[in-house]
Amino acid sequence: MESPKSNIDDGYQNVFVMRHGDRIDNFEPLWVSTAEKPWDPPLVQDGMIRAFRTGQRIRSQIGFPIHRVFVSPFLRCAQTASEVVAALSAVNVDPNAMSSKDVPSIDNSKLKVSIEFGLCEMLNAVAIRRELAPKDGNFDFSISDLEAMFPEGMVDRNVDMVYKELPKWEESVEGCRDRYVKVVKALADKYPSENLLLVTHGEGVGTTFSTFYKDTTVYEVDYCAYVELRREPSSKDGSVKAGEYEVVLSHGKAGIRFSHDPVSHEPVISQSPV
Template identity: 30%
Template structure:
């Protein structure tokens, strides 16, 4: 049977809207969604109604969990936290391994999280090549273990890496990874084909320039 994987980036983040947030934040490398980011996430959730998604995987960063949670509420699904989808652990962006909320804290705030799911834990720091390899391997592993229609919610880097990992011949510069975008890939007869590339038609407001950090 064909399998569809949807790949989404999180909605707009508070430090993109208010850069000064970073100066006083307790967890500086784990910003939450901005108000318009929540709107984008709800629009993403509405877009995915009726797509027969059975599993949602999300990076454990707060902005990705919040985005995934909007979808999970709409589709009545649980969320599996997957560090393999996390942000690029780039030492030029962050001076240390980013601190996120603990799984216990996240489960308390977001009861749809499945605490029984076990994720890999990547190493800090990593090069761009290592990030692409990590997200590539994560996409392939999850697709094999969960051969239904699934949603991966990550970051700009993981949207690119997971798509490149699944679809042969696609290069980094060809993938649109704007905020709250959607990539759709379908596997039939053992080959992955990209049907949507960073689609944002579900959003009422999109970013003019794609930002990654």
């Protein structure tokens, strides 16, 4: 049961929704020809570095802690989250550090990580080439292997997933977008007194941005781009409730290219996330 006492330092619940880092198949096209799981590419080294630096940037800019991280079961998302949380929870922050290998120690006592099936990639041919998808529809994710990527004591295995199983292959694009919005809202409502980071895929970030920042069309979401949502909680009768979501535009749209002009449809180019 959630405690009515709020952990929030700045008066708002803050929810970051982030895309994973640079995936190997977009840089080494032949990788898929020999991969055991061609539908589940890992990050390249530059993706690891980008993820770590994005974690550093978030830590330096926001001025409040992240309490929980929820991660898509795809390998690239778990690797991204591992680098980001290393930067967020490093005890001694070296501004020249490039990755989690450069972090001597981290504080596992506060930040918690959990896998969430509902944050997974769109399971259709729009996102995953049909010839690369598993023929039997079994994406074969090992949750224990993904959890082992995080420091001991950081993974919270007592959290119930919003989606108990993966969506079925060939889910619709609209169904996937509805799924992303449902998961963001459900996790925020489940932990209203905590700040969250959700590591997912480009469609999840773009959908979140266009849903909560009205009258926008998202054109592109960079690697490790993120949107920040916040809402003001209020405590009534010992319970914590929260108001409407708003997108924090000061640093909450890094790496997202979008249009917010219903007349001219001129694109807005946001700042790169690193």
